[in-house]
Structures are given as C-alpha cells and as structure tokens.
Amino acid sequence: MFQRERRSRAYYDGRARWYDSTNRIAAWLRGASPRRERRRAVRRLNLKPGDRVLEVSVGTGTNLPFIAERIGDAGCIVGLDISRGMLGVCQRKLRARHIEAGLVEGEAAHPPFADGAFDSVFHHGGIAEFSDRGAAIAEMFRVVRPGGRVLICDVGVPTDRPLSLVNRLLLRLQPEYDQPPPLESLPAAAQDVRLSWYFGGAWYMIEFNRPE
Template identity: 35%
Template sequence: MSRAGLDKNPHDIAEMFDGVAKGYDRTNSVMTLGFDRRWREQTRRVLDAAPGEAVLDLAAGTAVSTVEYARSGAWCLAADFSLGMLRGGASRDVPKVAADAFHLPLRDNSFDAVTVTFGLRNMSPTPAALAEMLRVTKPGGRLVICEVAQPPFRPIRWLYHHVVLRMLPLVTKPFSSNAPAYRYLAESMRDWHDQKTLARMISDAGWQDVEWLNLTLGVVALHRAVRPGG
C-alpha cells in the first residue's frame, strides 16, 4: 500500500477497510492499550444524546461506537462505505446503512446529532464531508468528532510521532488481518491536522460554537459544534 496522504481515493480506503474488518475491533483495542473504549464513553457523554433523538454515526465501521451511543436511548444509525466493516458488525443490533460520506442517502435536516469516531481523517476532501454532515443535521443540531490529534506538549508530540506511530505496525501485525493497512493508518495519524486547524475547518464548513477537548495528553481530541438556526 502506498504512503498515506490526505487525498486518498475513497475506493482505495473502502477496500482497505474491507481488508481489516476481520479482527478490527480486537486490533484497535490492542493498539490503543484499551483506551478506545474510554474514548467512546467520553464521546457519548459529550454527544449528550437523549431518548427520542436521531443520531447518525458516520464511518461507524463495525458499529461498536453506534452501540455505545445508543446506550443513551437515542435512535442511532450506523453508516459506513465499507461493506466488509458493516458485515463485521452484523451481530450488533443497531440499524445500518452503506453510505458515502460525501453523498449521504439521507434527507436534509433529519438528525439531531452527527458523530464521527476515528473516521474523519479518511474523508478527503474533509471540508466537503463536514458540509454534507451539516446538510443532514437539524438546525440547532450537534456535531461531535472524536479523532486522533497532535499532542500540544512538544516532548509528548515527539514521542508520539517518532516512537508510538513507528511501533504501531509492529504491535498490530500479530492481530491484524491486513498488516499493510496499519502502516497506512499510522501515517494518516502522523499527517493529520492539529486541533486548531480542524476547528477552523469545521467552522469554515458552516458550523458554529466550535470547541475541542484534548484526551490522553492530546493524542486524541473531541471537537464539538452546532448547526446554526436552532
């Protein structure tokens, strides 16, 4: 697999995720030392969904995040463009739809909240994906993005780039069904925007009240925003 860039072909990305669907959740837990579960819980709290609300979980993969967010009592829809990932989560009892993040098969103003968990960096161009999320969100509705980030403290950032991300393909190799894909994922994590840049992109796409919260020394960040008009 070629070096990761921020302009990857969507079909290449979908094929890659089809290839890692088997064992994907287990590998994620290994490479994050179990922090993935904690990050999903914190995302659910920030999402603050309520019974009667409709939530779109975009780039949901095997729907493990959708199940977490549905604990709130909201109706949560898992959407992903990788059929392999959706099939991998077939046993999870939440509604699912195959969907392209840039052309969602969903009506305007149909969701109270949209969330993306570790999937935004695979959507290029990112501003177009953020604008499509805005389209399907009700006025006053919420956006919550949980994504890898750039640690603000320089020594931590150096360790993250030069030690953690270099070790990632080696650590995941025994557990992954597609080892080259994790080299791509490590590079996409290294190349991703910092928190301030992503916040600006979200604002430029039409969202307002954009803010972020660093998690785990800034290795991951939650970004939250609101669609105007509520």
C-alpha cells in the same frame, strides 16, 4: 468515488475481522481504556431518550452500545460506512447485543439523508483518510437539525502539548494521521466550537452546534 476512497474501502474490507483486536492493542499501548474513552466521547453528544443519531464511518459499530444506552428504545441509530466488510461485522455485533440500527453503505461526502434528519451526528475515526474532509464535514452539518450537535473525533497531532513516544511511533504506521485537527474545514456557521483531547492525548474531539 475517488481513488483514496477506493483504497480505504479495500483496506477496511480486508481488515474488518481483525479491526477490533488491533484497535484494542493500540489503545492499550496508549495506556487508555477504549470503553471509557469512547463513552466519554459519546457523552459529549448530550444525547436524550428518543434522539435520532447518525454515526458517519460507523465501522464495526463499537460506539453504538454507548449511543443506544443514552437514547433508549424510542431513539433511532443510523450507521454509514464505505466498507461492506466493516458493516458486516457491525451487523453481527448488533444482533448479538440486541441493538437496532439502520446500516447504510455509502460515502461520508455523499450521505443519502435529508437536511436536518438527525438530532446528532457523530464521527469517530477515519476523517484523516478522506480525500475531501471539508465536504464530509459540510454534509454532517447539513444532515443535523437546526440546534443539533456534531462531534468529530480522530487521531491527530496535538496543538497544545508534545506527543508521547508511543503515539509518535503509532503515527509512523499511519502517516496520514500526522496532522492537526481539521478546524479550518468547519462551516463558517458552526456555533460553540470546542476542541479537546482524549485517548492518551492522541485523539482530538471537535464539537459544535448547528444554529437554530
């Protein structure tokens, strides 16, 4: 494991208990409703009942109810994360909401899943902190089935509009997020690539398909 990943794991392990509340405060400062924005991102996955979905860097599992409501009981959710502390909070939230998901401790650049194991792969926050974003994206592409969909979302600097004052201040607190969306790291074979912005114009959404 790289030094950067070790640091991330220690950071999120220490922050897991407060992660959800600080996230809600950041969304509130941006003037965005976290539920609405997260649901909006999940909707872009075009999920169907029975789908198998992987969330890379699942954290405390805040997106999982939105995924579960789309894939139903016949579907399957797997969450991967480097931090045991975040997965612990996630597990408790899932139990309280009666949602079934497999939680796996591991790194985005080395997910222990077979080629094409999922219909969709979702990443929502964290990729700016990875030491090798290209390797993580290549793995998302590998584990999604041919014809499947990948959605990568994170805080970033918009390429098509000025950043608001609040977002500039929030980026000062986490300078690693002060960068454009990682379009240059997508696999050459990615199809139907689309970039859009949400969460008060401070988060990007990159969606693409794996060719059939």
